[in-house]
Amino acid sequence: MTKAYFFIAASIICFYISSCKSNNSEKLPNLEAEIQALDKQWAKSFIDSINMKFSEQIAAGDSSALASHYWPDAELLLDNSEVVKGNDILNAWGSAIRAGIKEMTFSTTDITASPALIIETGNYEMKNEKKLLIDRGKYVVVWEKRNGDWKLYRDIGSTSMPAAK
Known part of the structure; x- marks a missing residue:
């Protein structure tokens, strides 16, 4: 049972980290494009x-x-x-x-x-x-x-x- 909780917690953490990274990478190109626009x-x-x-x-x-x-x-x-x-x-x-x-x-x-x-x-x-x-x-x-x-x-x-x- 402990292994199942550990696996579920690890999966949730991995999902959360990967979703945070994708949001940040989407914002960076927009910022770079805005800076280059001027x-x-x-x-x-x-x-x-x-x-x-x-x-x-x-x-x-x-x-x-x-x-x-x-x-x-x-x-x-x-x-x-x-x-x-x-x-x-x-x-x-x-x-x-x-x-x-x-x-x-x-x-x-x-x-x-x-x-x-x-x-x-x-x-x-x-x-x-x-x-x-x-x-x-x-x-x-x-x-x-x-x-x-x-x-x-x-x-x-x-x-x-x-x-x-």
């Missing part, structure tokens, strides 16, 4: 087009359009300032434009992408209306996809210019 080439094209829009919006002095690229819970983290959140991002871009930024160029150096996030690393240059360099530095931005839309979740910039004396 390839780096698409992400680079998307980032390049958005960076071009950013440059055009800065040249036009359109802080509202610039702020529209950010999620409501986004954060802007820049040198020598506190974290800028939410609606204050509009004010930050407005201040930058009023300070004389007329041209801003972006050069993406790396992109890492998943179905829900894109992490972009790059360099920037800011110039005034006379095309004089105001600032240059590096940045990391995190784009997040929500409800089919991609917007900025985190925007971190750091100057490469020496500190003023």
Whole structure:
């Protein structure tokens, strides 16, 4: 009788283990396909087009359009300032434009992408209306996809210019 219980218990355990393994193996290909669906080439094209829009919006002095690229819970983290959140991002871009930024160029150096996030690393240059360099530095931005839309979740910039004396 003990052997029969042992055999039944062993059969149930084997069945349970094999059914768990088959569920996991079915999920992995779907995850891999989803990750591959957002390839780096698409992400680079998307980032390049958005960076071009950013440059055009800065040249036009359109802080509202610039702020529209950010999620409501986004954060802007820049040198020598506190974290800028939410609606204050509009004010930050407005201040930058009023300070004389007329041209801003972006050069993406790396992109890492998943179905829900894109992490972009790059360099920037800011110039005034006379095309004089105001600032240059590096940045990391995190784009997040929500409800089919991609917007900025985190925007971190750091100057490469020496500190003023």
